[in-house]
Amino acid sequence: MSDFRIFEYEVNTAKLPDGAEGPVFCMLADLHSHSYGEDNSRLARAVLAQKPDAVLVAGDLLTGRLGESFLPAVSLLRQLRSEGLPVYYGNGNHEYRMRLHPELYGNMYAEYAEALRELGIVPLENEKAAFQAKGLSMVIYGFELEEFYYQKFCWANFQEEELERILGKPDEEHYNILLAHNPVYFHAYAEWGADLTVSGHLHGGIIRIPGIGGVITPQARLFPRYDAGHFRWKGRDLVVSRGLGTHTINLRIFNPPELSVIRLKGE
Numbered sequence: 485m486s487d488f489r490i491f492e493y494e495v496n497t498a499k500l501p502d503g504a505e506g507p508v509f510c511m512l513a514d515l516h517s518h519s520y521g522e523d524n525s526r527l528a529r530a531v532l533a534q535k536p537d538a539v540l541v542a543g544d545l546l547t548g549r550l551g552e553s554f555l556p557a558v559s560l561l562r563q564l565r566s567e568g569l570p571v572y573y574g575n576g577n578h579e580y581r582m583r584l585h586p587e588l589y590g591n592m593y594a595e596y597a598e599a600l601r602e603l604g605i606v607p608l609e610n611e612k613a614a615f616q617a618k619g620l621s622m623v624i625y626g627f628e629l630e631e632f633y634y635q636k637f638c639w640a641n642f643q644e645e646e647l648e649r650i651l652g653k654p655d656e657e658h659y660n661i662l663l664a665h666n667p668v669y670f671h672a673y674a675e676w677g678a679d680l681t682v683s684g685h686l687h688g689g690i691i692r693i694p695g696i697g698g699v700i701t702p703q704a705r706l707f708p709r710y711d712a713g714h715f716r717w718k719g720r721d722l723v724v725s726r727g728l729g730t731h732t733i734n735l736r737i738f739n740p741p742e743l744s745v746i747r748l749k750g751e
């Protein structure tokens with residue numbers, strides 16, 4: 485696979501003073517146990533070089549299959565934590581299915597979550613954590629979308645009421661960040677009150693046609709709206725990573741792996 489590229493996004497918010505430089509985040513998604521350099525040292529160095537205030541994980545750092553090694557994900561996170569970086573971990577469909585189905589995956593998820601906790605990282609399983617940096621008070625939510633919505637050819641609608649039932653109502657006094665692996669329901673996330681949603685899952689659409697975008701989603705939808713990059717709707721933001729790895733279809737065309745850097749700024 486080709487080397488990762490750094491994609492930078494400026495996200496504006498009225499919750500910061502006019503023009504003020506706010507927190508900086510590195511966002512990781514869909515590593516799928518890939519390693520850049522031994523034990524992901526090259527990727528860890530690239531993250532640390534950005535001097536982010538925190539790291540946001542938008543899921544699928546590993547692939548949910550028996551015998552999967554946690555080493556690439558855990559060693560990456562260990563290097564980030566050893567420099568004192570806060571890491572907020574949201575599960576993707578791969579972590580979630582291991583968590584949901586111990587009858588298929590044994591205690592893999594329990595062991596992985598334990599390895600994260602030993603590093604001082606709490607997997608946000610439909611939970612939230614408060615975070616403060618650069619004068620901005622934030623709440624970071626990790627959201628696990630039910631498996632049903634990940635099925636192939638599933639065009640089901642997901643409503644903000646459902647998100648409120650799962651996560652509660654966000655407090656508009658804070659800047660609310662939602663780690664939501666699947667970007668398809670961005671409008672529901674925004675209506676719920678996510679100021680910023682970070683996602684992955686689509687791997688950039690696998691093949692990207694210059695000027696058009698990503699071709700296909702894991703659910704076999706063609707030319708997805710939220711394939712990669714920064715989107716804004718009703719003053720709420722979404723950043724979708726092209727992902728850092730692949731699985732099953734080990735293919736990326738015009739679609740480099742992505743390390744996302746998100747800079748919040750007052751508008």
Ligand SMILES: [Fe+2]
Pocket residue numbers: 544576577578665684685686
């Ligand atoms: Fe995924």
